[in-house]
Amino acid sequence: MSERILSVLVEDKPGVLARVSSTISRRGFNINSLSVGPTHIEGRSKMTIVTELDAVEQVKKQLNKLVNVIKIVELDPEMTIETEVLLLKVSINKDTQTSVIEKANLSSAKSVDVGQDYAIFEMTGSSKDLNKFEKLMKPFGIIEMVRGGRIAIQSNL
């Protein structure tokens, strides 16, 4: 099943995230990712919801019923710029240090903090790239990993 990406413009009001997520779970819909943040317009936030549902039409309609939801656009995957952020803390020692940093550089991950026995990398990119990087770091011992929700925007192409 292919992924569907919804870009949801909402009023920046208390509880709006709870309303959206409650609607999604109450109707029995599953989502892969949900992220929310401010937009360039005062009082408006944007949510990016990624789902694999065939029932995406029903999700859209149910979300549209929420008073604080202003507009829902389903993004065309062919014309969508999508990114996700990751922070990853990995173990290092004298033997592995060079190799870890080299691999991170090649993956375009940025080192943001390096200590005696650990390094923290930051990376943005497609989910696929982030997955690849995680796999690459795994043998060295991942101490902690955090990923932000996926965000997407329609291209003008």
Place this chain on the structure above:
Amino acid sequence: MTKELITGAELIVRSLEHLNVSTVFGVPGGAILPAYDPLYDSPIRHILARHEQGAGHMAEGYAQATGELGVVIATSGPGATNLITPLANALMDSTPLLAITGQVASTAIGNDAFQEAYTVGLSMAATKHNYLITDASEIPQVLKEAKYIATSGRPGPVLVDVPKDILNQKTSWVEPKDLDLPGYKPTLEPNPKMIQQAAKLIKSSKKPILYVGGGIIHSKSHKELYDLATSYNIPVVTTLMGRGAFPDGHELCLEMPGMHGNYTATTSIQDSDLLIAIGVRFDDRVTANPDFFAQNAKVIHADIDPAEIGKVREAQVPIVGDAKNVLIGLMEALKGSELDTASWINDLKEMKKNFPLSYDQKDDGPLKVPYVLEQLQNLTEEEAVVVSGVGQHQMWISQHWNFTEPNTWLNSGGLGTMGYSLPAAIGAQTAFPDKLVLALDGDGCFQMTCQELITASTENIPVKVVVFNNGNHGMVRQWQKIFYNSKFSASELTHHTPDYVKLAESMGAVGLRMTKKDDVKKIFTEMLNINDKPVLIDCVVDPDDMVFPMVPAGGSNDQIIMNKEDLKQL
């Protein structure tokens, strides 16, 4: 000039007056107490219920009988949680409701304060929208919005939660502004192209059915429905929520389809080549297994809520809009055309004759609910408002009562809330003090909210209650009989049955009892002659009676169980 300073509580009462609210139902308590002080001095009538669930159903009954907003007030914590059932009920049946709840002081929120509950969170999935007030000056604007959201589009319940310190906060009256709800713009006007497409399908249909429901009643479009059906000779089925939208007794009226619908209504849909579905949601109690539902029919589905269209059944012609505008549009688009439905109507007439509803009332046998209902309706000259509970009696009323006007049949259709009948009847009677309002309830249902009889007698609300006393949760018993080998697990109420006559008397109502056929006319006449206080009849009926026709849940509407004999083949 300095503006007059008033409290948040006064703002609430003044806002309600501005919104033309004349009656509220509620129960006071700590957090909401400040609001009850100015309410005392207001011309708004407050009805003190004995339980917040009762108050909520009263507001629903008021709203369903009038088609206007119902208002309920409760305190924080348990007051608010007790409202969840009526809110969920109103959401399912699209009843316009405004609930105002007290909340602990905003400084205490989140600290597990005394009588604190997260009301906005708890009611989120049981309301159309809800608010937490954070400054008293918001109150006039929020209440104006709340009323608009509750009553417009697909109506529903809206809750406004107000912390106690906000109720006491002093501020000045701020005239509410024009509404600015960028995410809430109900579509009322149907797309003309869709109306044309629908008209085209209707013109070529040989076996059309108007499948209509609560949407007709909410949009007050029963006249437009009547015009369309009678101008083009299209038979009409009215769902449980749509009873009264088209007059029973009219030759085009097939009445209720579905699980306990009559044979002709259910079968007409199965045989139809075109469903003109307006203000209905293809509920599972109508469709049974949707895969076997109206397999030969194309579907025109009109609803004000776009999410209902295509939810259960794909529509060849989807129409988003207010039912009234849709009906007017269809009428216009069909002008000059004639439908060839004569043989279809004839077939259905034959079917009605061959498969009537029936019951078997013996002269010396136990009373049967359908018989009692027919006798009661024969004795009532005016159009009564009939308010039902949930279960067997509800189905029998919907089957056997003749509804000819909208807003005269109130019941809990979607949520199936036992305990709805008496408080909802009190709400309806409050709106129409001079109308005959009948709470026709089951004994299982009645025991869930029977304390509201005290509310009725205290407030001089002369509702007439008939408790169909079969000493059982009748519908549960029926299912246990059919599907659980007559193992009557926890469905019998007979071990400690209250004496309903004494119970009524102890609550300031008149109590009467009927047990046999000879009693019926006499006791009902007595009841109908009492108009200065509530009356309750303990109507002792046959515990083994079952509701037929019946289509088991998840079954096919092509296989209707007509009677006990059919059951043996299951």
